Amino acid sequence: MSWFLLSTAWVLCASAIETYCAASNISCSLPRESIAGNLSNPGDIVIGGTFPVHLDRVYNDLSFTNKPAELQCQRFSIERYQYMHALIFAVEEINGDPELLPNITLGFQIFDTCTTLRRAAQGTLSMLSGGTEITPNYHCGSGAPLAGVIGDSLSTRSILMAQILGLYRYPLVSYLSSNPVLSRRDLFPSFFRTIPSDDFQMRGLAHLVLHYGWTWIGLLISDNDYGQFGLQMVKQEIINGGACVAFAENIMTGQPNRNAPHLVQVIRGSTAKVVVVIASDSDFVIVIEELQRQNVTGNIWIASEAWATSVLLRDKRFQMILVGTIGFAIHGGKMPEFTKYFSSLKISNHFSDMFIKEFWEEAFSCKWPNTKLADNATTNGCTGNEKLETLYSEETYRIPLNVYTAMYAVAWALHGFLCTPRIGQLKYAKCPNVSSFQPWHILHYIKYVNFMTKDGIQVSFDANGNPPAVYDIVNWHVSGKGTLEQVTVGSYDLNAPDRKTFTVDEDKHVWANNSTEVPLSKCSPSCPSGFRKVIVPGKPLCCYECARCPQGQISNQTDAVECHPCSWDTWPNLQQDRCLPRTTEFLSYEEPLGYSLAAICILSTLIPLFILAVFIHYKKTPIVRANNYSLSCLLLLSLFFCFLCSLGFIGYPQPEMCHLRQVAFGMVFSLCISCVLAKTLTVVIAFKATKPGSRLRKWTGVKVSYCIIGICSLVQLCMSITRLLFSPPFLKLDTDTKPGIIIVYCTEGSPTAFWCMLGYLGLLATISFIVAFLARRLPDRFNEAKFITFSMLAFLSVWVSFIPAYLSARGMYTVAMEVFAILSSSWAVVGCIFVPKCFIVLLRPNLNTREPLKITSNF
Known part of the structure; x- marks a missing residue:
């Protein structure tokens, strides 16, 4: 915007000076200033052009004690010279085409800007003034009118030129200026270009970086508009893609050494191995030379289009540094006629070309006679008979093709105005001639340009003056001749019909040291599967540490930002990179503990049956009769069921079994303890009933025992039914108690x-224990109260110990603990009550008599 205001102020000042001088009758003029580097050819209509044929200038000390010396250019560029001749070739081809602009000859006026704003401004003002001298706001020459300007290569210079030319609505068509700000129609109403805007390129460069997984990136950018706008866009795109910028350094274009020593130290000291360079080749080559001096190699360079296909950097001495470079290049094509034209240039036919001798010296590494040589320098002499055909053959052209299409765009706009029916508001009664057009006429027509070149390239501009965004992706290889060459390995086309904007052929890639494996550029090593990234406070996001995923979670990709939990029925493997089905845990018959307990249960059920068989066989013996034969048989049957019900706790818990096993356990144990209680009370009642006049004789029958058993069992039955109706046991899968295991219970x-x-x-x-304890000393040889006392003591000890063990056990051990308690308590009753009797019945039959009895047993 500042340039626009400055240019406007310039025009206003010139008008004021003119008015003042006319009123005062004072003669006034600007200082004369010669403009070197001017190459022109006459025609009916003139096309302007600006090219940086020289890449540098002599840096003079501007003390202003004397008149400043004229700007002196140096470092001739063959590549830029070729761009200039692409314009000349296009003009000659158009002049020879009877269909395009018939009967009209185009001329040109070309200026060497020498990569300086001063030269760009001088050339622009000179073309507007129409002569060899600069007269702002005046066209003093009587020559052919100016239709438009082709230029410039650098966005900074194009911005200046577009501000000046925009004041007068002269179209400016750039072949290499890609700064996005130039798309703003409010600032640059007459600007067009045949290279896409950097908006597209910088997004593509970031896409390229992210495609190869590089997350630690260095940036080198020139300190001009091209570099600074590029820095803002590519940095933001890289960060948005999850990568980080290790450093961002400016190439100081105003310094002769471009601040290269400092830049090389930064590159050497950084862990970033991938460096994006947004600068021209003429600036970057000085940095490369410093890298070569300090022997810094092994980096991967990402090239912007400004140097991705540079001839200047193809020098063999840069091979170890630049091999493997990958970047965006302007979409190219074949120009066989231009190759033929350029390779046929001769000194004898181009005397008016002031640059051709310098070109000849650079192309053939020779010197013309009388040329001053550096000390101790030796070189071949130039003869002018050297053959360019030996140096230039058919190749892919990129920037020359842009210059060529830019020239044709202006020509077709002229053709549309002079030779075709009117478009829009531009309607005339008669066909206009060369002398009648104004620059805004051409500006109007160039907006609607849509044509195809002889090489099949479609040319058009959008509303902002931009062409379709297409780039080639090039990779720098070492050719068979030992020199660097740029090989196209892919494309970036935003208008691709299948929406595959980014395509790369990985098999064609070559990296540093001619490796085919993609190099790494990370601040931190990759986190493998099973780990996640942990951000380190105070460091960039790409500088992280790796932490194992939390329990129950996995990461199945490298550099995972977060871990993901497995589903409820799965659990991570040891590496925590995938989920496996959880192991189910229950007291299974296949487990050692399960089948051991099952075997004990089955064997234990045989003991009560065996004792029952013994009692049945010896039911008439005194000891069996004295201990209430019928209650003993019922107790033995209940003990059989007690042992048997423990099998219901082993195996996979079925929903039906969950309902029945606790009820069965409660009922059979209630029956068992009720039988023991009935036996105990019967002993006490029987002893008391033997006293004379005792009223307890009527309670000595078996009916009382059965009533006790029935009442006690009925209470448990009511509790069990209530439990089943209102809060029944049910099957549950526990995934929280043990990691990786589903406990089924x-x-x-x-x-x-x-x-x-x-x-x-x-x-x-x-109650049984207390009653038996009180009756333990009754005078009866076969008194079993003391045995019941021990059995109930053991029974209570087992279940009192069971409570804390049951509450602390987990998984199948909870069930195993309950089974163990059932078996232990059942064995306590069997061992304490029936084993002594069986011992006497089977092994001491002499003690199984009635003779020692002191009390007659009535039960």
Whole structure:
């Protein structure tokens, strides 16, 4: 915007000076200033052109004690010279085409800007003035009118030129200026270009970086508009893509050494191996030379289009540094006629070309006679008979093709105005001639340009003056001749019909040291599967540490930002990179613990049956009769079921079994303890009933025992039915207790009901224990109260110990603990009550008599 205001102020000042001088009758003029580097050819209409044929200038000390010396250019560029001749070739081809601009001859006026703003401004003002001298706001020459300007190569110079030319609505068509700000129609109403805007290129460069997984990137950018706008865009795109910028350094274009020593130290000291360079080749080559001096190699350079196909950097001495470079190049094509034209240039036919001798010296590494040589320098002499055909053959042209299409765009706009029916508001009664057109006429027509070149390239501009965005992706290889060459390995086309904007042929890639493996550029090593990235405070996001995924979570990709939990029925493997089905845990018959307990249960059920068989066989013996034969048989049957019900706790818990096993356990144990209680009370009643006049004789029958058993069992039955109706046990899968294991178990339903059941059993056992303890010394040889005392003591000890063990056990061990308690308590009753009797019956039959009895047994 500042240039626009400055240019406007310039025009206003010139008008004011003219008015003042006319009124005062004072003669005034600007200082004369010669403009070197001017190459022109006459015609009916003139096309302007600016090219940086020289890449540098002599840096003079501007003390202003004397008149400043004229700007002196140096470092001739064959590549830029070729761009200039692409314009000349296009003009000659158009002049020879009877269909395009018939009867009209185009001329040209070309200026060497020498990569300086001063030369760009001089050339622009000179073309507007129409002569060899610069007269702002005046066209003093009587020559052919100016139709438009082709230029410039650098965005900074194009911005200046577009501001000046935009004041007068002269079209400016750039072949290499890609700064996005030039698309703003409010600032640059007459600017067009045949190279895409950097908006597209910088997004593509970031896409390229992210495509190869590089996350630690260095940036080198020139300190001009091209570099600074590029820095903003590519840095933002890289960060948005998840990568980080290790450093961003400016190439100081105003310094002769471009600040190269400092830049090389930064590159050497950084861990970033990939460096994006947004600068011209004439600036970057000085940095490359410094890298060569300090022997810094091994980096991968990402090239912007300004140097991706540079001839200047193809020098063999840069091979170790630049091999493997990859970048965006302007979309190219074949120009066989231009190759033929350029390779046929001769000194004798181009005397008016002031640059051709310098070109000849650079192309053939020779010197013309009388040329001053450096000290101790030796070189071949130029003769002018050297053959360019030996140096230039058919190749892919990129920037020359842009210059060529830019020239044709202006020509077709002229053709549209002079030789075709009017477009839009431009309607005339008669066909206009060369002298009648104004620059805005051509500007109007160039907006609608849409044509195809002889090489099949479609040319058009959008509303902002931009062409379709297409780039080639090039990779720098070492050719068979030992020199660097740029090989096209892919494309970036935003108008691709299948929306595959980014395509790369990986097999064609070559990297540093001629490796075919993609190099790494990371601040931190990659986190493998099973780990996640942990951001380190105070460091960029790409500088992280690796942490193992939390328990129960996995990461199945490298550099995972977060871990993901497995589903409820799966669990991570040891590497935590995939989920496996969880192991189910229950007291299985296949487990050693399960089949051991099952075997004990089965064997234990045989013991009560065996004892029952013994009692049946010896039912008439005194010891069997004295201990209430019928109650003993019922107790033995209940003990059989006690041992048997423990099998219901082993195996996969089925929903039906969950309902029945706790009820069965409660009922059979209630029956068992009720039988023991009935036996104990019967002993006490029987002893008391033998006293004279005792009223207890009527309670000595078996009906009382059965009533006790029935009442005690009925209470447990009511509790069990209530439990089943309101809070039944059910099957549950526990995934939280043990990592990676699904514990399959039956819940108690209502914990209150479960503990009430155990409490009731404990109450019956406690009553039996107390009664038996009080009756342990009754004078009866076959008094079993003392055995019942020991059995109930053991029974209560088992279940009191069971409570903390049950509450602390987990998984199948909870069930195993309950099975163990059932077996232990059942064995306590069997061992304490029936084993002594069996010992006497089977092994001491002499003690199984009635003679020692002091009390007659009536039961």
